[in-house]
Amino acid sequence: MVQALNIRSFTIAGLSVFLSVLAAPLHAEGDAAAGKNKTAMCAGCHGIAGFRTAYPETYRVPKLGGQNAGYIVNALKAYKAGDRQHPTMKAIAASLTEQDMADLAAYYSGK
């Protein structure tokens, strides 16, 4: 009886750990309103239709409005880590916290 109870409580404890792991957000939750206040460094290039990078290569910068939030966060992390190369984006991404990235992604991905 005691053993059965122990097994049961062990199973319950195990299940709740499992569920809490499932429930924990994989990334910081983004706040679109907070993100809107953090776009000062983005808008000078991404806020202008047809804007072209000048250095080191010339091409039109990507549109961010309507892009997937998870992709935007990963892009910023990749610039910060050096997995994507662009001097300006690397410097900007390096100045962002994970929360900043999540907030910006929530803002740009929103309608």
Place this chain on the structure above:
Amino acid sequence: MNKLWIAMIGLFAMVAAGNALAGGDAAKGKEKAAICGTCHGPDGNTPIMPEYPRLAGQPDDYLEKALRDYKSGKRKNPLMGPLAQNLSKQDMKDLAAYFSRLSGDLKVKY
């Protein structure tokens, strides 16, 4: 005088043909885009994962650069790196031309 004109027209035609070759062909890009659509969505606007980007409407020169950087390893991604190895410069231009001309949810947002 006539010879000069013929030479000038010939030169102009060569430059025009060169420009056409340098650009992407969206129709050819469509033929090469099947594998892209499996993840990014056949319309380039419905990726199967939130971590995958929408492509429809993105500038062609940006898309081309992304593919170039995936191939060279300048941009690191375990999925796109190997896929880009199979693409020629012309394939990249054609794919970029195709996806940039599709319309989706992407827009310039201030």
